[in-house]
Each structure stands twice: as C-alpha cells, then as structure tokens.
Amino acid sequence: MNFRLIPISVCLLILFGFTAPLHAQKAMEDPVLFSIGKDNVRVSEFEYVYEKSNGADADYSAESINEFLELYKKFKLKVADARSRGMENNEQLEAELAQYRNQLADKYLSDDAMLDRLTKELYNRMKWDIDVSHILRMLPPGTPKEVKEAALEKLKEAADALASGVDFSAVAKKYSQDRSVSSNGGHLGYRRAKLPDGFYELETAIYNTAAGEMTYPVYSTLGVHLIKVHGRRPDPGTIEVAHILIRHPNPGEKDTSRQAIERIYEMLQAGGDFNKIAQQYSEDKNNRRQNGYLGKFKTGTYAPAFEDAAFSIPEDGAVSPPVETEFGWHIIKRISLDTLKDYEDEKRFLEEKIRSDDRYQLAQQAFLNRIKKEENFRKMDVSNEELLDVLTKKVFVMNWEVPQEYENRPLFQIRDSIYDLENFINYLAANLDARYQRSVVRDPASEVGHILDQYIDHEMMVFEKAHLEEKYPEFREIMREYREGIMLFEISKEKIWDRAGQDTSGLRSYFDKNRSDFHTAQNIYYNEFIVNTTNSRVLDKVEKLIRKKTPEKVLKKLNKAAEVVTYQSKKVSEGEFQDHFGTGQIKLADHEIYKKANSAAGITIFGQVQRIEPGEPLEFEDARGAVMSDYQKYLEDQWISELQKKYDIKLNESVLRSIIKS
Structure with a gap:
C-alpha cells in the first residue's frame, strides 16, 4: 500500500467536516450504541464524531441523530470490511500512524496555561x-x-x-x-x-x-x-517599501551625493515616476531593476534613520524626503503597511512561533512539574556522589566504557514503574550528547545530578506520551479516526476508485443503461424583474402581480408615478441561473418564481421561469467524467448493500433514545 497524507485528510474532511469540541460525557458509563460484528461503537465515539461533523448544527434532534446514524453505520461497515481484509495490520500503516501520533502528541505535551501566558505576553510585547x-x-x-x-x-x-x-x-x-x-x-x-x-x-x-x-x-x-x-x-507594524540610493563616493565628497539625491527628490515632487527614476538613478544594484523594491520589514531590520524615515511616510504611494545612512542617501517609497491584528486572529500564529523558541521550555517544564504530581513521581535517596562512583569521571568523555559490575539500585518511580541505575547507564551509553562535555567539568558530581534530571524529564515525557489515549479522550478519538480514515481510503480505492477506473466495459455498460442522465446543460428561459426596494410588503405585492399578470401589465401597474420595476427576458444555462439566484435544482413547473435581494444596492430581483429547454444527449467519451462519478456512486451503493448482508448490525434502541434531546 502507498499511504499519502493529503488524500487521506481530504477523505476525512469530506466525511466528517472540521474539528469541534469533544462532547463531555455525562456519566462514567459509556454504553454501546451499535455494533457491527465484534466491533462496538460507544456513545462517546458517536457523539464526538456527530459534533465534529455538524458543528453548531449538532442539536441532537431525532431527525439529525437518525440521519447521521445511517451515515456513520455505512462508514463503520466499510471500516469493518477493511479490517477483515487485514488492512489494519501492516508496517506502512503503523509507520504513518506513528508519524501522525508524534505530531499530534506535541500539543498535549506542554502546559496549556503556561503556553497561553507566553502567547499573551508575546502579543502584548509586539504592540x-x-x-x-x-x-x-x-x-x-x-x-x-x-x-x-x-x-x-x-x-x-x-x-x-x-x-x-x-x-x-x-x-x-x-x-x-x-x-x-x-x-x-x-x-x-x-x-x-x-x-x-x-x-x-x-x-x-x-x-x-x-x-x-x-x-x-x-x-x-x-x-x-x-x-x-x-x-x-x-509598534508601527510591518512596512513594505522601495528606495532610491545614492552612495557616498568617498568621505570627502558627501556633498556630491547629497546634491544628487536632492535633484532626484525634486523630480519626484514634480510628478516623476518613482519606478523609472529608481531604475535609472538608484545605485543599489541589488534591486534597482526591480524598481528599488526592498520588500517588507519590521523595526530593527535596517539602520534606525532609515526605519524612522520609512515609518514616518503618511500613506501608501508617498515618498520620504532624502535620509542619510552609512550607505549613502535614500528616498523611500511606502508601498503598504500592515499593523497587528486582534489577539484571536494572531493567536495560532504566535503559538507556532513559541513552540520553536527557547521560551517554550518554560511551558514544557510547567507541564513536567504537573505530570510528576499526577503520576506520583518519586525520586529515591541516591546521592550524586554515589552515582559518580559507579559512572566515574570518564562519563563526560567520548570513549567512556559502560561499567561492568555495580550494585543496581532504583533511582526514581513513575506511577508503578521503577527506573533503576541500569536504565540510566543504558540511556547514557545510547546518548552521547547527554554526557559529553567539550569543556573541563569542575563539579562532576553536580553535573551527574544534572544529567540524571535530564533523564528523568526524558522518561516523564516518554511515559506521558505512551498514555495519551488513556488520559485524553479527544486524543484517543482523533487517533481512532485517523486510523480508520486510512483504512477507509485504502478499501475505497480498491473497491470503488481503482475498479471504476479499470473497468472500461462496466463503465460503458452503465452509460448505455443510463444514457438519458447524460446531456448538455439545460437552458432556462425566464423573465427577470428588478424592483427598486427590499421592503417585504411591497415585494409581496409585486410577486403576486408577477404571478397573475403579463410583464407589460406588471410594469404598467407599478410604474405609474416612477420607475419602480424594470423587466428583461433572458436565456441562460442551468448553472448560470443557479449561480445567479443561489438555487438548488430548478423546478420544471411553468412560472416558478425565484427571488434574490441585494440590500446594499436596495434592490430585489425576481426570476420567473417560462420554460426549460432540455440539453442535448452526450456521447460516451464526452460524458466520461460524469459517467465515472455516477458509476463510482453505483459501485459504492452495491458495496454497501453487500456489507449490510454480510455483517450483523445491532442497534441499542434505548441508548439511541437517551441521546436524542428533541
């Protein structure tokens, strides 16, 4: 198999939408909602995916729950079929899951409160x-x-x-x-x-x-x-500029460069084109062919005098008076200025910055202190000097040899797991960077204690990472969802996408049996009325007239004192009509009326369908893309039908009723 992140992610998004908060469990129990063979789907899983899929529309109504239940049963049938074919247990899947798990685990391996404090601190400083x-x-x-x-x-x-x-x-x-x-x-x-x-x-x-x-x-x-x-x-923000530079010829000829830049400034003040002047006169070879473009920068990037002049320019397109730096004389043109956005808009971007910065260690240390309490961490009474006696001072050099004889002693405990001296020695042997010092160690015992603390932190992280599914229900659900998403992608590829792409005779046969479904777009003939109001009472009156009267009589009735309504007969494609009025499938009934309001313009548009002209039949090659899509749906429906016969689905009706709120 060849697992690829992009199509899998797309597959998951199509099926379930974007993330939403995990629904809180109302009780310690987590009953089974339905089962497919030996696979149980519990309430917590169903509610998590239901809320994630529906977002703000997750109202737990009977209609909404039952509709989603049918979709989710079909999804779990496909997963069960993939599992029965051994798609869950292979090295490539496990490798991809491990990679994804490592990425996902990062957000759970720091202290959220500390990260939030650091993010707000950075945002406030950036002002x-x-x-x-x-x-x-x-x-x-x-x-x-x-x-x-x-x-x-x-x-x-x-x-x-x-x-x-x-x-x-x-x-x-x-x-x-x-x-x-x-x-x-x-x-x-x-x-x-x-x-x-x-x-x-x-x-x-x-x-x-x-x-x-x-x-x-x-x-x-x-x-x-x-x-x-x-x-x-x-903070003035991030500015985008271009410049014209006249360099100082030598220390004794500064007046020459000043006079040259002043002449250029006069040309600009007289209406000269900045881009052309920059190309002709600027002595900055790096950018004069690009009209002097320097790009975007914040304060602290260039010489203070240059930045002060740039940020003093009042508006986009304006230029600064000549300003001198160690490089020579500049005239600066402001192209754009971006200022700091609201905190919520900046938050995610700032968090990513912090995660790659040394300050993130504060969040990690706060996290380690918390989980040490949660996991009943205990450090044994072994002195640094005792450790050094076993390890020897050579532990700090590259050619250190692992001690062959020593009394193994427990060093610390995490929950019920004991970590002893042998574990520590094995860690040191495998991690040269943890012990190798490039300078003379003046306090070896203290340094050994420091390395032990690093080892403890390492093992705390390893322990916590191994127990994330146990401690965080949302993490467990995301990993289950990702695993099943990969399986769904692979089984769908085998049963639907590859089969449809390779089964030319089946594709042609499907077209022949459903030829009437494949035709060019229909043409819509309709009367368009533009009414100069959005008042609902007036619009109700207009709509009634449109239904009863000819267009000419509608205009005569409504345009007595002023032109309230204009009229035009139009012919457009079905797609154009749908885009224009934001409709779904167009009804075939004569004189069906569609309406679209434009509050900003103060108008309302009515479209009254007169007739629909059927599209022209398409030949197989012309309709191939649409046939492929419909054939895939046909194969999927067949597959689902087979799975429903193959697997026994048991639904717990009482549990289902307990979920429904209205």
Missing part, C-alpha cells in the same frame, strides 16, 4: 518597540568559569562608568565585543518582540526595563549583556 543600546561580552559554549567571571567584571566596570555620566557610546566602544559597536556605539535602535530563538531572557529584560534605566547581567546565546533602554513607542 511596542523598545529603543535600546547594549554592551556585549561574548561567552561561547564551554567558556571556563574564570572567563565568565571576568566578563561580569567588565560589565560592572561599564555600568560604573555609565552611572558616573560617561556617554554610552564611548563606554560601549571600550567594553563591548559586538562587532557593530564601532559604527553604532552599541545603539541597536528600536527592537520588537519576538527576538530570535535563544534571546528570550534578553527580550524580557528589554521590555521590563524602564526608559532611562539599565539592566545587567542579561544572558543570551551570544553571551552576557548590559542593556540600556532609551524609550518605547507603539
């Missing part, structure tokens, strides 16, 4: 831009302790100098190891959340420091920072 400067001392991975201490001492010296009134730029140039400090004096300009992965602590410090204040030490993946906040402003 503001922070003007910030920093001094950075680099701390590469594995930096020795004495180097870290020296870095902190340098930041303290910098802080003392700033406190005494020394200019920040001068202090930054003396102490900062940021490569850009020589050109910007440590001034980063306006920055906006979210900062890149590994900079959450820095982002938090930037947003929590008051204007005019400084904070240190603040750590990031680069090292340790001292930051000073100069101010904040409402």
